[in-house]
Amino acid sequence: MSDMTDGLNNPDYPIPEELRSNVAVTTLDRLYNWSRARSVWPMMFGLACCAIEMIATAASRYDQARFGMEVVRPSPRQSDLMIVSGTVTKKMVPQIVRLYNQMPEPRYVIAMGACASGGGPFKEGYNVVDGIDKFVPVDVYIPGCPPTPQALLHGFITLHNKIEQQSLSTVPWYRRGQSEPIPIPVLGPDLIDPRQAGIMRMQAQQESPTEAPAD
Ligand code: SF4
Structure with missing residues (x-):
């Protein structure tokens, strides 16, 4: 635990100005991140060489x-x-x-x-x-x-460093609406990302605009 409290003055981990007066939050952040970074569970999943x-x-x-x-x-x-x-x-x-x-x-x-x-x-x-x-x-x-x-x-180790820089006050997973599932891409003749549907529709209209109706 002494590492946690000594770390408040560690120049390698500068504390943001807005958190300087909130010692409890800063210490909790360090404890939370320290334990998470040292207990990462990778998924058994590989694609090629x-x-x-x-x-x-x-x-x-x-x-x-x-x-x-x-x-x-x-x-x-x-x-x-x-x-x-x-x-x-x-x-x-x-x-x-x-x-x-x-x-x-x-x-x-x-x-x-x-x-x-x-x-x-x-x-x-x-x-x-x-x-x-x-x-x-x-x-x-x-x-x-x-x-x-x-x-x-x-x-x-780079991932551990990234986790150790996160803060409970800003992490996205405790915020509403930040963890919406990503739309599943559709595999047809080519791969279609549903998030790009609007752009693709606009490009299709530009490439083959509908002819103006005859008077
Ligand atoms: S070893 Fe090279 S070719 Fe094979 S998956 Fe990795 S980056 Fe791709």
Whole structure:
């Protein structure tokens, strides 16, 4: 606990001006974030070659248990971290968004590797999307093709740092209307994001405007 109170004057964690007089809230934030950051439950979920490195990270040699992250769950409802590790095909996107929606808040997403971050070597391929961040919010990007287990561990530490900067007074999951499910993309001849429906309708009208009725 002494770490919690000493931390109030820690220059590495500057306290916002508006919270300086509220010692109780600041201390609770640190305790809350410290415990959350060291108990992240990743979802058992992999897409392609990057997943092999993710599996290696969870095994004994790299031992992600050192970071309190060894409880890998087979269900999104028991997980708070989705590691998108591999090529994101259009066919897979609706399932990824559905899984994300099923995860309870607070939840986090790591885009592991070039494919998940931006399409990677398959960017602009007919069957892949150029980054999962077009569909779900990403907290940490890890470059590489594939990233090494050490790079994934660095991504975990980056996520811990992000969690430790959050504040109970501003976190979105205690606010009404902030955790609405993301509309599931529809897979037809191409992938359609329902959030883009208005833009697509406008583009279609511009490309083939209806002829004015004859007088
Ligand atoms: S980034 Fe490279 S290693 Fe990872 S899924 Fe894509 S092609 Fe495979």
